[in-house]
Amino acid sequence: MAAEATPSFLYLPGLPAAGEELVLPEEEARYVTRVCRARAGECAQASDGRGALARLRLLEVRGGVRARVESREARARARVCHVLCGAPEGGRGDWLVEKLAELGVARFRPVECARGRWPAHGERLARWRRLAVAALRQSRSPHLMEVLEPTPLAEALAGLPPEANRWLADAEGPPADRAGLGETGMAAGLIGPSGGLAPDERQGALAGGFRPVRLAEARLRTETAALAWAALWAGSGSRPDRAV
């Protein structure tokens, strides 16, 4: 009845075209029936995580959930943000991933630095990707944050697109409001590990076009700096995704 008020929001990487039907994968089916307690005939929203946003009609909810795509539109990100982040102190990666995804970061790339290594991952990467999916649902976003495996810093820097505006969280930099974060296009933020960047790593980043920016008056922990940078990025040029 009140189904249109706050419809469920599903992550469906295999979202078909408008007019087609699909059977929901197990996790989304469980979410629709157990968490949202949706019934046949009700509506749901869905995204493929790559910019498609759809409206579904639930046709059947018992013994498997079947739905029809009633409409589907594509949205491009108005701006793109990558976060390259050194290892924070133990156990602080999970919520960092969740928050960066909510703020609309497109890609999270953990980087291995001389003074900070990410602990062995395996399970962790899978968990982070689940957190990114949960954030997509929470923020009803057409875009899924991509979570990459930890990469050596030099390799991560070499892999950045040439056109990216590069920012380095750095207590020696000018304050954020004078740094020009609100530019359009692609932004990449580099945050050192809890032990800080080594002098040669910092020099390398500056030589590679990274502009230092000071995020707060006091020293920030790695994960706080990553989040503060992403919040400044999100707030300094916030505008809706555009239809394509």
Place this chain on the structure above:
Amino acid sequence: MAAEATPSFLYLPGLPAAGEELVLPEEEARYVTRVCRARAGECAQASDGRGALARLRLLEVRGGVRARVESREARARARVCHVLCGAPEGGRGDWLVEKLAELGVARFRPVECARGRWPAHGERLARWRRLAVAALRQSRSPHLMEVLEPTPLAEALAGLPPEANRWLADAEGPPADRAGLGETGMAAGLIGPSGGLAPDERQGALAGGFRPVRLAEARLRTETAALAWAALWAGSGSRPDRAV
């Protein structure tokens, strides 16, 4: 020997005047000897959490830690920020307190709203205050974030200083970069609970001079919005505390 490189940073609410001696309270004594492994003759920094920043010389570290205040200066906050925050979903208050303290927020006031109540506190408030002290040490700040008890929203709003610039985290507001967060003086940010502000609460805030500001393109969880707002505040007018 290398003690001057990264001296310990202590929270001493009863910090005496320059030239005087003191015996460290138990928790700080343990921190100095066990965590920092400091020795007699070495130096430490300390703050009283109310703007005083001191340099201490450790005189004795066995069976109680005795120190002398070698120098002491007072710093005023260049800008003051209060965060009034509705209840997030369970268990997300701890890291919110830690992050707001790192970003330099002066006062954290949990507010009780129609659609969100903070769970019974007691132990929680004491834990939050310990987290604020840990953040002071971490960021070597002369100022301790004040953590207040949960207060009904109307009472919290009525208690704000008249001169405070008031901001409401609101998905309907203009983007943050056009909202003018970089003002000097005092800023107060209001963030609704996970269920959102009720319409009359929102209207009351707007009528009371709160300006809406949109923090990101997508919906943010309560704690993410509080942190994003504080990060924008911290970054949009960042400057060092001034000596007084």
